[in-house]
Amino acid sequence: MSALSLFDLGGQTAVVTGAASGLGLAIAEAMLDAGANLVMSDVDGPQLAAAIEGLRPRARGALHGVVTDVADAAQVDALIDTALQRHGAIDAVFANAGISAGxxxxVETGQLEHVDLAAWHRVLAINLDGVLATLRAAAKPMKARRSGRIVVTSSIAGLRAEAMSGYAYVASKAAVNNLVRQAAVELAPHNVRVNAIAPGPFATGINGGRLRLPEVAERMKTYIPLGRIADTTEIQGLALLLASHASSYMTGAVIPVDGGASAR
Structure with missing residues (x-):
């Protein structure tokens, strides 16, 4: 097998949650470009449908979507069941869906005494419970098949204190990082690998798309050794690595993609 062929996902099936926009959409593009059959999911049905239509010209394999709220474990189970029914097996699952905590x-309104507990629980329901639901649903068929890759979208805000990120967000991402390690150790004997991508500042719609504002982007650049905000396509190389056989000896890793911010 050539080194280049390690990245080929032709004939394989990938599932991506939170795939209608942002990093999820970029990951979906990478899976399609590598030749995978792709099941995209998102809670926003119209946006998901528009994303699928936009991607259809670049699809070499099958492409379809399933509207899914990852905070509802039954919906996540149904998503995985649908992918299995259509394709017989799942090779890679991206637990990418997540929301900001403000x-x-x-900023004073983000300080401890102003944390809204209802919002806290909603963020954890999606960012943490949703990841657990996705891990649980994907692990069962992968263990039975003795093959599979699960990739979780975390954040560098889960690796350290982050003054710009809300409390529920940093708590959920820190928990996710150890959830990945725990699942990786359990599933390794079954040849199922679990890793996480920890993005730094990317120009997405999360947190109201604040990083797209020139004044916010300029301020953030001063904290990043590479001196810029990342484009969403810059997640694709690592996503493809972790979804493919090219990462066959990697599991339990939480890998920053942050322009060097976490190295400070």
Whole structure:
């Protein structure tokens, strides 16, 4: 097998949650470009449908969507069941769906005394419970088949204190990082690998798309050794690595993609 062929996903099936926009859409593009059959899911049905139509010209394999709220474990189970019924097996699952918790303690309204508990529980329901539901649903058929890759979208905000990120966000991402390690150790004897991508500042719609605002982007650049905000396509190389056989000896890793921000 050539080194290049390690990245080929032709004939394989990938599932991506939160795939209608942002990093999820970029990951979906990478899976299609590598030749995978792709099942995209998102809670926003119209946006998901538009994303699928936009991607259809670049699909070499099958492409379809399933509207899914990852905070509802039954819907996640149905998503995985649908992928299995259509394709017989699942090779890679991206637990990517997530939401922001608003501003961090750098702004007064993001400080501890202002944390809204209802919002806290909603963020954890999606960012943490949703990841657990996705891991659980994907692990069962992968264990039975003794093959599979699960990739979780975390954040560098889960690796350290982050003044710009809300409390529920940093708590959920920190928990996700150890959830990945725990699942990786359990599933390794079954040849199922679990890893996480920890993005830094990317120009997405999360947190109201604040990083797309020139004044916010300029301020953030001063904290990043590479001196810029990332484009969503810059997640694709690592996503493809972790979804493919090219990462056959990697599991339990939480890998920053942050322009060097976490190295400071």
């Amino acid at each position: 501003r961090g303690f750098a």
